[in-house]
Each structure stands twice: as structure tokens, then as C-alpha cells.
Amino acid sequence: MIRTLAITTDFAVLHQVPLEGLSDPSILWYWVDFDNPSEEESLQLKDHFHFHPLAIEDCFYLLQRPKIDHYSDVHFFVMHAIDAKTLDAEEVDMFLGKNYIVTFHLRASREIEDAWSRITLNDSFRTQGQIYAVYLILDNLVDQYFPSVYQIEDQLNDIENNMKTDAIDELMNEVFEIRSRLLKLRRTIVPMRDLLYRLISTERIDQVREQLVFFTDIHDHLLKLSEMIDSNREITADIRDSYISLSSNRMNTIMKTLTVITTIFMPLTFIAGLYGMNFAYMPELQWHWGYFAVLAIMLGIGFGMFAWFLKKGWFK
Numbered sequence: 001m002i003r004t005l006a007i008t009t010d011f012a013v014l015h016q017v018p019l020e021g022l023s024d025p026s027i028l029w030y031w032v033d034f035d036n037p038s039e040e041e042s043l044q045l046k047d048h049f050h051f052h053p054l055a056i057e058d059c060f061y062l063l064q065r066p067k068i069d070h071y072s073d074v075h076f077f078v079m080h081a082i083d084a085k086t087l088d089a090e091e092v093d094m095f096l097g098k099n100y101i102v103t104f105h106l107r108a109s110r111e112i113e114d115a116w117s118r119i120t121l122n123d124s125f126r127t128q129g130q131i132y133a134v135y136l137i138l139d140n141l142v143d144q145y146f147p148s149v150y151q152i153e154d155q156l157n158d159i160e161n162n163m164k165t166d167a168i169d170e171l172m173n174e175v176f177e178i179r180s181r182l183l184k185l186r187r188t189i190v191p192m193r194d195l196l197y198r199l200i201s202t203e204r205i206d207q208v209r210e211q212l213v214f215f216t217d218i219h220d221h222l223l224k225l226s227e228m229i230d231s232n233r234e235i236t237a238d239i240r241d242s243y244i245s246l247s248s249n250r251m252n253t254i255m256k257t258l259t260v261i262t263t264i265f266m267p268l269t270f271i272a273g274l275y276g277m278n279f280a281y282m283p284e285l286q287w288h289w290g291y292f293a294v295l296a297i298m299l300g301i302g303f304g305m306f307a308w309f310l311k312k313g314w315f316k
Contacts, residue, residue: 002041005119006030007126015120019048022100029130031119033112034104049102051095052076059093059104066191070204073097077134079195080188081111081141087148087184094137096205101130103137111140131207135214138196142221145189149228152178152185156235172243179236186229193222264305268298 006014006027014027022030034041045056055076058064069076077094092109095102103112115136119125125132155178159171196219199208208215275284275294284290 001035002037002044003033003035004030005033005116007119011123011126013120013126019044027099029099031100031116031130031133032102033116034102035108035112036106037104045102045104049095051102055093055095062091062106063089064091066188066195068195068198068202070202075205077195079138079141080192081109082145082148082185082188084144084148087181089184089188092137092141094134096130096134096207099130101133111137111144114140128211129207131211132214135211135218138215138218142192142218142225145185145225146221148181148185149225149232152181152232153228156232156239159239160235172240175236175239175243179233182229182233182236186226186233189222189225189229193219193226196222260309263309264302267301267305271298271301 002019004015004017004019004022006017006022007029008014008026009028011028017024017027017030019032022032034045042060045051045059046053051074052071055069055071055074058076058078063080064078066080067078075096077096079092079094080089081092082089090107090109091105092112093104095104105112115133118136119133125136155174159175159178196215199205200212200215200219202208271294275282284294287293
């Protein structure tokens with residue numbers, strides 16, 4: 001579907017203006033949105049707008065890294081939205097011209113829809129030109145990163161509070177899942193941060209200089225998101241190290257207990273093995289109280305060693 005939104009010189013809104021009619025002198029600026037276009041509709045990128053072949057190619061070969069490319073009279077943006085459930089990136093492309101923007105996306109975009117509605121309903125937004133529509137789109141895309149990052153941060157706080165529970169193995173599986181989700185977010189947010197840095201630093205888009213404070217604000221949000229993701233990744237690493245320490249400590253406790261038991265039974269095993277030899281001339285074998293005496297000696301050795309280990313603190 002192709003839809004158009006045109007702003008006239010008196011800041012009125014016109015909808016569904018044919019592409020051929022967008023060159024009317026009474027139109028101040030316009031926005032064309034390619035929403036999951038058909039193959040025939042997609043040809044308009046080349047046949048009507050005459051965009052650079054490399055930019056058109058990037059629209060169809062998913063998933064491109066967020067970036068900004070400058071051509072002779074058009075600036076091409078590759079941006080990423082994210083799926084709130086899977087955190088998979090969804091590409092949104094945009095062309096910025098002298099008096100227009102063209103957006104292209106193969107899936108429905110809430111961010112595009114919201115910006116479209118706000119431009120339509122708010123007079124002050126329309127008067128600031130197409131560059132403000134660019135700001136609204138970028139701002140909406142970045143704002144919808146925050147809930148996912150905050151959700152992960154809350155999960156990590158819960159895990160830290162439950163580190164001493166018996167379900168630590170399940171918690172660690174959750175930590176590794178969170179690290180995977182953070183990596184997905186990082187692959188989107190860091191390139192978007194770089195895109196905004198290039199945008200606010202470039203001298204090739206005069207319109208950006210006029211609205212620099214707005215784009216700088218988006219860049220600040222992306223810096224904050226990047227720091228939150230790095231911080232959360234460090235937290236997951238700390239939790240993982242704590243888990244390894246707990247596991248090692250638990251293993252050491254088990255090994256210490258087994259070592260104590262083995263040590264106590266070593267002399268007892270020696271005595272039992274000594275008197276288990278099948279020699280005919282062993283003096284103690286003929287003694288009436290020999291069996292009970294050996295048992296008493298073995299019990300005395302066992303309890304004596306247990307008491308000595310207990311005194312040394314081996315069972316703490």
C-alpha cells in the first residue's frame with residue numbers, strides 16, 4: 001500500500017494525493033509511505049522517485065545495519081524497530097529530500113503510524129517541515145526500546161534477590177537467556193546511536209541544523225540505553241561469576257565431607273584388611289575376645305578422628 005500526506009503552503013493537510021500531483025507548487029512538503037508495498041508499487045522508488053539503485057537494493061535485502069547514506073540530493077536512512085516479544089529487529093527505511101520524505105517498511109509500523117497521526121492532527125508539527133516528521137519517526141523508534149530494557153533490568157534485580165534460593169540452576173538459565181536478549185538489543189541500539197551521532201555531526205543536511213536540539217535529545221536517549229545495556233551485561237557477568245563461586249564452594253564442601261569420611265575409614269579399612277588375610281597362624285584369630293576388641297579399637301579410632309576433625313573445624 002502507498003499512502004501520501006501533503007502539506008500545502010497554508011499548512012492544510014491533503015491525503016492520498018497521486019504521486020504525479022505531489023509536484024504541485026501549492027504543496028509545501030509531503031510524505032509518501034510504502035507500507036508493505038506490492039512488487040508493482042515498489043517499482044515507484046525507481047520509476048517515479050529515481051532513487052539511487054544501492055539505496056533501493058538496501059530496502060529489499062534485509063536486514064541492513066542502521067546507517068545513513070548521502071546521495072546527490074537525497075539522504076537515505078536505515079533504521080531499526082524491535083519486536084517487543086522477540087526483540088528481533090525490524091527494518092524501517094527512509095529517504096529525506098529537499099521537500100519530502102519517503103518511508104518504506106515491509107511490516108506494519110506503530111512508530112510510523114503514530115508519527116503520521118501526529119503530523120495530521122497537530123498544526124505546529126506541520127509548520128516545522130518534513131524534518132520534524134523525521135524527528136518524530138526516530139524519536140518513536142528509540143522510545144520503544146526503553147520498555148524492553150527496563151523489563152530486563154527488573155528481571156535482573158529479581159534474580160539478584162533470589163541468588164540464595166535452591167532454584168539457582170533455573171535462575172542461571174534465565175540469566176543466559178537475558179544475556180542473549182541484551183545482545184539482540186545491543187545489535188540494534190549501538191548502530192542506531194552511531195546513526196544519530198552521524199546525523200547531528202553532518203554538515204550535509206541543513207534542515208537538521210535547524211532542529212539540532214531535537215536530534216541531540218534522541219542521541220542522548222540512545223547513549224543512556226547503551227549505558228544501561230552495558231551495565232546490565234556486567235550485572236549478568238557478575239551473577240554468572242557468583243554462580244560459579246557458589247558452585248565451587250558447594251563442590252568444595254562436598255569434597256571436604258567425602259575426604260573426612262574417606263580419611264576416617266582408611267585406618268578401619270586397613271585393620272579390616274589386615275585381619276581378613278587367610279593365614280593359618282595369626283595369634284589374634286584364636287583369642288576369644290579378639291573380634292570384640294578389634295571392633296572396639298575401630299570404633300575408638302573412628303570416633304577419635306571424628307572428634308579431632310570437629311575440633312579443627314572441618315565441618316564448618
